[in-house]
Amino acid sequence: MTRFTVRAPRATALTLCLFEGDSETRLPMARSGEDWVLDVPAPPGTRYGFRADGPWAPESGDWFDPAKLLVDPRAVELDRRFVQDPRLAQFGFDTADIVPKAVVPAPLADVPRQAPIFTRGGLIYELNVRGFTALHPNVPEAQRGTVAALAHPKVIAHLKRLRVTAVELMPLMAWIDERHLPPLGLTNAWGYNPVAMMALDPRLCPGGVAELRETVAALHAEGIGVILDIVLNHTGESDAQGGILSLRGLDNAAYAHAPDGSLINDTGCGNTLDFANPHVRALAMETLRHFVRSCGVDGFRFDLAPVLARGPGFDPAAPIFAEIAADPWLADRVMIAEPWDIGPGGYQLGNFPPNWLEWNDRFRDDVRRFWRGDGAIGPLVIRLAGSSDLFGADCRSVNFLAAHDGFTLADTVAYANRHNEANGEQNRDGHGENFSWNHGVEGPSDDPEIRWARGNAQRAMLATLFASTGTILLTAGDEFGRSQHGNNNAYAQDNETSWIDWVRRDRALEAFTARLSARRDAARCATFPAQGDWTRSDGAPMSVTDWEDAATDGVRFRSTDPAQPLTLSICRDAHDIARIDAARLPC
Numbered sequence: 001m002t003r004f005t006v007r008a009p010r011a012t013a014l015t016l017c018l019f020e021g022d023s024e025t026r027l028p029m030a031r032s033g034e035d036w037v038l039d040v041p042a043p044p045g046t047r048y049g050f051r052a053d054g055p056w057a058p059e060s061g062d063w064f065d066p067a068k069l070l071v072d073p074r075a076v077e078l079d080r081r082f083v084q085d086p087r088l089a090q091f092g093f094d095t096a097d098i099v100p101k102a103v104v105p106a107p108l109a110d111v112p113r114q115a116p117i118f119t120r121g122g123l124i125y126e127l128n129v130r131g132f133t134a135l136h137p138n139v140p141e142a143q144r145g146t147v148a149a150l151a152h153p154k155v156i157a158h159l160k161r162l163r164v165t166a167v168e169l170m171p172l173m174a175w176i177d178e179r180h181l182p183p184l185g186l187t188n189a190w191g192y193n194p195v196a197m198m199a200l201d202p203r204l205c206p207g208g209v210a211e212l213r214e215t216v217a218a219l220h221a222e223g224i225g226v227i228l229d230i231v232l233n234h235t236g237e238s239d240a241q242g243g244i245l246s247l248r249g250l251d252n253a254a255y256a257h258a259p260d261g262s263l264i265n266d267t268g269c270g271n272t273l274d275f276a277n278p279h280v281r282a283l284a285m286e287t288l289r290h291f292v293r294s295c296g297v298d299g300f301r302f303d304l305a306p307v308l309a310r311g312p313g314f315d316p317a318a319p320i321f322a323e324i325a326a327d328p329w330l331a332d333r334v335m336i337a338e339p340w341d342i343g344p345g346g347y348q349l350g351n352f353p354p355n356w357l358e359w360n361d362r363f364r365d366d367v368r369r370f371w372r373g374d375g376a377i378g379p380l381v382i383r384l385a386g387s388s389d390l391f392g393a394d395c396r397s398v399n400f401l402a403a404h405d406g407f408t409l410a411d412t413v414a415y416a417n418r419h420n421e422a423n424g425e426q427n428r429d430g431h432g433e434n435f436s437w438n439h440g441v442e443g444p445s446d447d448p449e450i451r452w453a454r455g456n457a458q459r460a461m462l463a464t465l466f467a468s469t470g471t472i473l474l475t476a477g478d479e480f481g482r483s484q485h486g487n488n489n490a491y492a493q494d495n496e497t498s499w500i501d502w503v504r505r506d507r508a509l510e511a512f513t514a515r516l517s518a519r520r521d522a523a524r525c526a527t528f529p530a531q532g533d534w535t536r537s538d539g540a541p542m543s544v545t546d547w548e549d550a551a552t553d554g555v556r557f558r559s560t561d562p563a564q565p566l567t568l569s570i571c572r573d574a575h576d577i578a579r580i581d582a583a584r585l586p587c
Contacts, residue, residue, distance in 0.1 A: 001039050001040070001041055002039070002040060002041070002042040002043075002046070002104055003037065003038075003039050004016050004029070004037070004038050004039075004040065004042075004048070004072075005032075005035050005036070005037050006029075006035065006036050006050055006072060006073070006074075006250060007034055007035050007036075007073075007250065007251050007279060008034075008035075008036055008050075008052050008054075008250040008251055009034035009251065009253075010054055010055075010062060010064075010251070010252075010253075011036070011052045011053060011054040011064060011250070012053050012054045012055075012064075013028065013052070013053040013054070013066075014028075014029040014031075014036035014050060014051070014052055014053070015027065015028055015029065015050065015051040015052075015053075015066070016028075016029055016038050016040065016048060016050060017048060017049045017050065017051055017069060017096070018040075018042065018046060018047070018048050019047040019048065019049070019096075019101050020047075024096060026051070027040060042104050043104065044104050044105060044106035044107075045103060045104060045106075046103070046104040047079055047101035047102070047103055047104075048072070048101060048102050048103075048104065049069040049070055049071060049072070049096070049099065049101055049102060050069070050070045050071075050072065050250065051066045051067075051068065051069060051070065052064050052065075052066065052068075052070060052249050052250055053066045056091060058240065059261060060261065061252050061253065061257065061261060062252065063244055063248050063249055063252050064249065065091055065092065065244060065249060067091075067092050067093055067094045067095070068088075068093075068094075068095050068099075068244045068245075068249050069094070069095050069096045069098075069099045069101075070099075070244070070245065070246050070249045070250055071099060071100065071102055071195060071196050071199075071245055071246040072102040072196075072246075073196065073197070073246050073247055073250070073283060074198060074283070074286065075102035075103070075196050075198065075199045076105050076198045076199055076200075076208075076209060076290065076294075077102065077103040077105050077199055077200070077208050077209070078100040078101065078102060078103065078174050078196060078199045078202055079100055079101045079102075079103055079202070080100045080101075080202055081100065081174065081201060081202050081203055082099070082100060082174060082175065082176035082177075082195055082236065082245070083098065083176070083177075084176055084177040084178070084179060084181070084182050084243075085098050085243070086179075088242075088243025088244060088245060089241060089242060089243050089244065095244075099245060100174070100202075102196075102199070105208075105209070108209060108210075108213075108294055110293045110294070111213065111216075111217075111293065111294065111295065111296035112296075114220075114296070115332060116225055116298035116299055116332060116333060116334050117165070117166065117220060117223060117224065117225035117298055118165050118166035118225035118227065118298050118299065118334050119165075120357065120395075120396075120470075120471055121470070121471055122165025122166060122471060122472075123162070123163060123164050123165045123166075123471075123472055123473075123474060123517060123520075124164075124165065124166050124167075124168050124227065124398065124471060124472070124473040124474070125159060125162065125164040125166070125167050125168065125473075125474055125475075125476060126167075126168045126170070126229075126403060126404060126473055126474070126475045126476060127167060127168070127169065127170065127475075127476035128170045128189065128190065128404065128476070128498065129145070129146070129147055129149075129150070129169055129170065129172065129204050129205075130145040130146075130189065130203070130204055130494070130499075131145075131189065131476075131494075131498045131499040131500055132149075132150070132155075132476050132500055133145055133146070133149035133150070133152070133155065133500075134499045134500075135496070135499050135500060135501060135502055135503075136149065136152075136154070136155065136500075136502050137502060137503065138152065138154040138155075139152050139154070139155065145203075145204070146203075146204060146205065146206060146207075146211070147169075147172065147200075147204055147205045147207075147211050147212050147215050148205075148207060148211050148214070148215055150167065150169075150215050150218075150219065151214065151215045151218035151219065156218070156219070156222050156224070159219075159222075159224055160222060160223075160224075161514050162474070162479060162513065162514055162517050163514075163517040163518060163520075163521045164224055165224070165225060166224060166225030166226060166227050166298060166299075166334070167219065167224060167225070167226055167227070168227040168228075168229055168301055168336075168473070169226065169227070169228055169229060170190055170191060170192075170229045170404060171190065171191030171192055171194060171228075171229055171230065171231050171303075172191065172200050172201055172204055172205055172212070172228065173191065173194040173196065173197055173198070173199065173200070173201065173230065173231060174194060174195055174196045174199040174200065174201045174202070175188060175191045175192070175193045175194045175195060175201060175236055176188075176193055176195050176236035176243075176245070177193070178193060178236075178238070179238065179241070179242065180424075181492055184424035184492075186423070186424060186492040186493075186494075187492065187494045188491060188492060188494070189490065189491060189492065189493055189494035189495075189498050190404060190491040191204075191231075192231050192269075192303060192491070193231075193234075193235075193236040193269065194231045194235060194236060195235055195236045195237070195245050195246055196246065197230075197231075197232065197283065197284070197287040198286070198287050198290050198291075200212060209294050209295060212291075212295045213294060213295045213296065216295050216296045216297060217296065220296070225298035225299070225334070226296075226297045226298055227297065227298055227299045227300060227301055227334060227336065228291055228297050228299075228300050228301070229300075229301045229303060230287070230288075230291075230300045230301065230302060230303065231303045231304075232273065232284045232287065232302065232303075232307070232308065233266075233267050233269075233272060233273060233302075233303060233304040233305075233307035233308070233341065234267040234269040234270065234271050234272055234273060234304075234307075235247060235271065235273065237270075237271060238269065238270035238271065239263060239265070239270030239271065240262075240263060242270055242271075251279070253274070253277065254273060254274060254277060254279065254280050254283075255271045255272065255273060255274060256271075256272045256273070256274035256276075256310070256312060257274075264312065264343070265342075266304075266306075266307060266310065266312075266341050266342060266343025266344075266346065267304055267307060267341060267342065267343075268341075268342045272307055272310070272343070273307065274310075274311075275307060275308050275309065275310060275311065275318065275319075275320055276310070276311030276312070278319075281319060281320050281323060284308075284320065285320075285323055285324070285327065285330075288300060288324070288327075288329075288330055288333075289327065289329045289330065292329045292330060292333060293329055297333075298333065298334055299333040299334025299335060299336065300333065300334070300335060300336065301336040301337075301338065301359075302335070302336065302337055302338060303338055304338060304340070304341040305337035305338050305339055305341075305348075305352065306337075306339065306340060306341045306343070306345075306346055306348045307341055307343075308320045308321075309321070309348075310343065312343075312344075313344070313345060314345050314346070314348055314351070316348075316351050316352070316353070321352075321353050321356075325353070325355070334357070335353075335355065335356045335357070336356065336357045336358070336359065336398060337352045337356055337357070337358045337359065338359050339351065339352060339358045339359060340361075349361070349362065349390055350390040350391055352396075354394060354396070356396060357396050357397070357398050357471055358391075358396055358397065358398060359398045359400065359403075359473075360383075360387055360390065360397040360398055360399055360400070360470070362383065362387065362390065363383040363387065363397060363399040363400065363468070363470075364399075364400055364401055364402070364403075364435075365435050366379040366380055366382075366383045367380060367383060367401060367461055367464050367465070368401070368412060368434075368435035368436065368461070369435050370572065371457055371460050371461055371464075371572065372435060372436070372437045373437075373550070373572065374550050375550055376547065376548050376549060376550050376552065377546070377547060377552050377554075377555050377570070378547035378548055380464070380570070381534075381547075381555065383399070383468065384464065384467060384468050384469065384528065385468075385469050385528035386468075386469035386470050386528055387470070395469055395470050396470075397469075397470035397471065398470065398471045398472070398473050399465060399468045399470045399471065399472050399473065400465070400472070400473040400474070400475070401461050401462070401464075401465050401474075401478065402475050402478055403473070403475050404475060405431075405488075405489070405491075406430075406431055406434060406488050406489075407434050407436055407484075407486075407488045408475070408477065408478055408482050408483055408484055409458055409461065409462070409475075409478035409481075409482075410454075410458060410478070410481040410482060410483045411436070411483050411484055411485075411486055411488070412434065412435075412436045412437075412461075413436070413437065413438070413439060413453075413454040413457040413458055414438055414439070414442075414443060414444070414445075414454055414483070414486070415436055415438055415442060415443060415486040416436055416437055416438040416442060417442070417486070418430045418431070418432070418434065418486060418487070418488045418489070419443075419485060419486030419487060420486075420487050420488065420489050422487060422492075422493060422497065423487070423489060423490075423491075423492050423493070424492070429489045430487075430488040430489030431488055431489075434488060439453045439454055439457075442486075443485070443486060455506075455509065458481065458509060459509070459512055460572075462478075462479075462512070462513055462516055463516060464570075466513075466516040466517060466519070466520045467520070467568065469528040472520075474513075476500060477500045477505075479509065479510050479513035479514075480505035480506045480507065480509050480510035480513070481505065481506035481509050482500055482501070482505070484497055484498060485497060528566075529559040529560075529561045529564040529566050530561065531559065531560045531561040532557050532558055532559040532560050532561065532566070533557070533558050533560065534555060534556070534557050535555070535556045535557075536552070536554065536555065536556070537553065537554035537555070537556060537569075537571060539556075542555065553571065553572040553573050554569070554570055554571040554572060554573065555569075555570050556568070556569045556570075557569075
């Protein structure tokens with residue numbers, strides 16, 4: 001006997017729909033408080049969905065339409081991917097042939113408990129599961145682009161050569177394309193538009209929970225942790241013109257609304273989940289526990305993390321933080337915030353709990369500006385030494401040069417402007433200011449001097465990253481010069497624009513990156529030394545003007561602390577960091 005339970009407090013009736021082939025059996029459910037419940041024989045593998053009846057009054061927040069098949073918000077397996085279709089938003093149109101069915105899962109024992117492999121100061125390697133192995137020549141073709149491919153020996157060998165501490169997997173949750181993409185012939189390649197939070201996307205993870213679980217175990221066996229990039233801030237039901245797929249047709253109060261009843265859009269994706277609502281937090285907590293208990297993941301990176309603490313304003317003492325800290329399955333996991341959203345007061349870098357790490361875009365921007373030639377050395381050194389201006393003495397910074405969102409590292413030194421024409425939005429999407437520079441020619445160049453300068457600039461920034469205090473993050477492919485041809489918002493490019501080319505890669509740059517990582521891994525300094533002497537490149541003491549003047553091209557540091565013997569020389573004229581004798585500087 002299987003118990004089906006779904007929350008729909010304002011519904012007048014709920015129907016469980018069981019599917020066998022094209023046949024649908026509808027069974028009425030019984031109200032139990034704000035939930036609806038039904039016990040029915042349904043063995044593992046049974047496909048199901050819900051239909052909810054009640055008022056149709058979108059202006060009042062009620063979107064009940066019994067013609068809509070609704071996905072269980074707590075589904076852990078789906079029979080196929082979501083597809084975008086205008087009929088999803090049309091009242092009275094039956095969507096049973098459009099919407100995926102949830103699948104009753106087979107019982108699965110919890111994974112054995114173990115502490116996270118990843119610890120602060122390590123190297124996180126961000127990757128898009130599909131794009132990372134879609135073109136990998138050593139991975140069997142049938143396995144390319146899937147979670148299972150990450151366990152292939154050649155893939156693991158690459159991760160180990162870079163001394164990766166944990167892979168950070170871009171979203172695996174079942175998602176739907178944004179409405180505007182299908183008419184353009186485009187699809188969402190990144191996954192930041194989920195519908196079912198706990199269900200793995202069937203294309204990325206055709207083997208379901210078992211596939212992710214086995215891959216995590218294989219990576220753990222090689223000393224590599226797994227962090228999931230997870231989207232809990234909104235769902236793919238989008239704005240008021242979006243489809244009725246799950247929560248909207250069951251419990252629209254899960255979304256944050258303004259006093260006039262309109263959807264709050266602090267995410268830029270059409271809706272925002274309301275974390276002031278305890279039922280939303282309960283769903284989020286259940287999602288996190290599911291991936292730890294069933295798959296053994298080491299932690300999570302939270303997309304647009306300020307949403308977790310909105311009610312509606314950002315509260316650094318929001319309930320979700322205490323709930324995670326008190327949960328026996330989650331308390332010791334790695335928690336990483338993307339500390340901004342587009343809502344009021346949405347930039348919250350440095351304001352998350354003391355045990356959380358935070359993506360530090362100030363590191364990215366200050367490093368780029370310095371090596372571009374218009375940034376002062378003072379901000380660079382603050383970032384290099386752990387960004388104490390943001391985090392105090394307890395460095396929680398995740399330092400990065402580039403991420404999935406924005407220019408690749410190679411494109412940062414080859415393009416002054418974004419080139420997103422292929423996205424179909426007249427090049428209006430993506431960041432406008434990237435602190436990038438093209439060395440005199442926009443895009444590819446055969447000029448050996450330009451190619452040399454671009455290569456040195458990449459090496460200088462990589463050396464800065466690997467010498468920095470804090471956790472560091474490298475986006476897959478930046479170690480060998482991956483380009484997206486100037487596209488700094490390749491979310492809609494599920495093609496060779498965003499896929500990694502394993503054949504045509506800069507192997508010399510790759511070897512350089514591996515050497516940096518080995519040096520960082522070997523020295524193991526606890527923090528940037530507190531005691532030491534800073535001088536200009538000519539040996540003169542640094543003045544206030546030297547620190548603040550963008551014309552200051554170099555600086556030298558020599559530690560006077562025998563416990564942390566570091567010497568460091570930065571010289572912008574040569575586009576290189578000349579000496580880093582002790583290059584592991586984690587917090």
